[in-house]
Amino acid sequence: MADELDLTRGVSTASGGPFAAAAAASRTDAGVAQPAPPTTFLLWQADILGAVRKFAGPAAAAAFLPLGSEWTYLVHPDERADAVAHWSSCVRAGESFRWEGRLQLQISDGYRWYLIRAIPAAYPDSAFPLWDVAAMDIEEHRGREEKLKKANLELEQFTFTACHDLKEPVRNLALSCQMLQQKYRPQLDGSADHFLAYISDAARRMEALVDDLLDYTRSSVVTAAPDEPLDLNLVVQDVLEDLDALVRDTGATVRSQQLPALRIQQFHIEQVFHHLIENAIRYRSERVPAVEISAERIGEVWQISIRDNGIGIEPQYQDTIFGLFKRLQKRDEWSGSGVGLATCRKIIESYGGYIWVESQPGNGSTFFFSLPLD
């Protein structure tokens, strides 16, 4: 039995059963202060009130719950009542116990997510029945689950708002055609009528395409970071080539200091630079746009900044601009869709980084994003 536990950290594979190993560990570990890895798996026996009677495995030695205390004291205060209630009802009914929640098994661990399962012990003492309890660390699993939930929520928001924002121009197209056909038909010749029919038809097809696009976004694919670091200097060069027309039209200058190489998907970081540099030029003030890109290493993080001399952003909008479909300008002033910065945030956060802006209206903005070294 003990040999099967070697998949876990902190549990000995020494023969003699889990409880013997625990006893040995508590002897050898005594007085040795060393940071233990998070307890990933722990076994104990508890009485019907939940009081711990025996621990198994050396990890038990590091658990700070004294024997005789109820294991539910390890549970996060917010979830304790739920754990206690579920434990009592299972024990009363003699049913196996299964519960997920946050527990702190060692002081150094902090609260982590565990799956707790318990069954009545194989050889019950009818006067003093015990339950075998197993706690398995599911922190990473939960983390992934939470991320997935967040991603799904964002996707729902995206599809909802995209319905509005993408269909609107198509609808305007269709309506304008109908207006022309109704109001100006006497003045139009046959071929003009044909062209109007083509436009109407195109609008209908576009409407269908938008619907398809929405279906496509629902099946978004998560891609892993590449093994080889990517030279961001080359990425900025490529992006500037894409933005060449805008740069030339506005007379903008874009200067980039030496940038690092980072493990990030090219099309992801390209999008980030594209949106940030484009915004820096597009939201210009009276001055000729001047954009400065620089990078600074702070500990284990690279912080990239894109500074402009544009119109700036009022403080109350500096957070909201990263939301989906958030625009600050009227449609006729700028052609932004309100998706760019939300996309940047999604990308940067998916790599464990942050994105934010510092700005004063009239004095330009500096967009920062951070990316961990690894």
Next chain:
Amino acid sequence: MAPNNRSAPLIYLFEDNEPDALLVRMALDRQLTSFELQAATEGEEAIRLIDGVDKDLESAPPSIVLLDLNLPRKSGEDILKRLRASRRCSGVPVVVISSSESPLERARIHELGATAYFQKSSDLAEFLQIGLLVQRLLTNQPISGA
């Protein structure tokens, strides 16, 4: 603010999409014999209009508000909340105009106190029905001068 002609209802139109605003005006032209229109194309402008009515007792509150949900700077929901909290506009009928088909959105809008919900159609005849809706709301409701 221009003096309010007693016989001409004052209509607030908060819409940032120009073609939609044009069609709404056209629909109103077809249905109403006379009306006065105050338009705003972004949220803060709309809020300023409502604030203005609350502060200046001489100015006439609108007879009806037509409100697009997706405005820059302040959302339609924010404006609806502001309207319902307003001293002089809280009782004014509000028609929310939106191209969304979401029943959830519709429910939320009614919770916030919208009088009616008008879905923008890509069919011209259907879109122009907004004129009828406004006419109906205006004749059912006495035009409040206070």
